[in-house]
Amino acid sequence: MSTVDKFVAADLVALAAYDRRELPSFADSLVRLPIEEGSAPHLELLPLAHSYALRVGQGVWGAAALACVWVLMVFMHVPMDWQHKAFVRDTLDQGSNVMLVWLFATAIAGYARRFAEQRFTRFVSRASDPVAVGSHLVDDVEPWSISFRIAGVTSLVVLFGVVLSMVENHTLFWFPTVPLPSSHPGSWNFLAADFLLDPENSSYDLERLRDLRIAMVLISALAVVIGRSYVRQGRLARILREARVRWIAIFLSVVLLVAAFDLSALHVNRDQSWILTIVTALGAGSFLVSVASFAVKRGGGVEAANQD
């Protein structure tokens, strides 16, 4: 304490003494639960349920998502009559809806857990700490966790799906139309005005739009699962944690998926469908990398320390 002013040094001594008072034992530090005994024992169910939902969800839904994405990608581009794919497509559509419910349920469970822990346990220990400073008295055990990432990804996917559903159901006529007549085929316009003005004769292939929506949902779930469960360490994790990789993947996924969306929305010549296949695959891959990168970002500091 000899290198700072005496007054400051005295305070630092007091702080050091204070910080060494009532330290939790080593054993307590290992098993210390976020919910203090007797405060709200029933709330222990929330973290337990959340953890259980995550474990089950990651395993079962991860495998299901992987299988569904593979099947979907194959069936989207096999040269056969579209009518024969109806059953597969409907099944996948329902599967993606279930997946969305799972994503939302997990996110809500995460929010509920965080809220309960903050509301009923945190303030108790904070208020008994006489030298606590600052306004960040409310903390949480697992902030900005997988639940929030899932919620973010899900929100984007649902927004995407809702817009497409409205288009499919012809309920988007309130959307301000722009004077882009169908005499401009191939125009890079996200919601082509010719569909809005004349849905019966639109050049959009609605079945393919639905395929893309399903693929987005499944890929989102798969990316979260991969990011959280299987790519936590190792070289791939280090690459995914790079901010540059993340932002490049986001940029590519936006550009390529919009391109794929437009290509699939407009009737692509069957002989040229390989272009759509490549663009869609690259876009889906970029999207997967970007979401997995966000998912794996948490905990990077410790692993970075371990690398040295």
Added chain:
Amino acid sequence: MEPLHVRCAAFARGLCRSRSDADDLYQESLLRAFTRLDALRDEAAFRTWMYRIVISVHRNQLRKDFIRRLSPFHMPRSELARLAGHGDDVSIETLYRSTDWSPEAAEAARRARAALAALPTAQREAIVLFEIEGMLVAEIAAIQSVSESAVKSRLARGRERMRAHYGITSADAIPAAAGDPT
């Protein structure tokens, strides 16, 4: 790990704004350390490795603060005090009432905590490691993964900020003692 327990737990408290924050940080760091133990290549460097984990986890938590502040669940301090049964009075005298810690000592510790909290993270880490934990500059450099000159710079700037926080001018400062890295 047990021989390091007290020092690491106290170090975590030195970094954080409250004991509860610090105990959470220490617990999280312990869990991370156990799960990553197989990545520790040099067992002789365990102490440095453990401190680095505490610092890494702490920095990660700070990064999350930005998002946390946007949360609708953020509860103002007055609301916390009301729920804890202290009404709107959150003065230190009210808060210390349930402990055997004297008001003067608690006030001194609170002043130091506030001064440390006002420091940038890297400077706070350096100050706590040097002034409270009594580590050498070389050790701190290894823990913070920076050069020794960078640590000296952080220490000097941190002290200057603490003086400013206390309203002490440089002229009032005591001469540097032997072994002062700056």
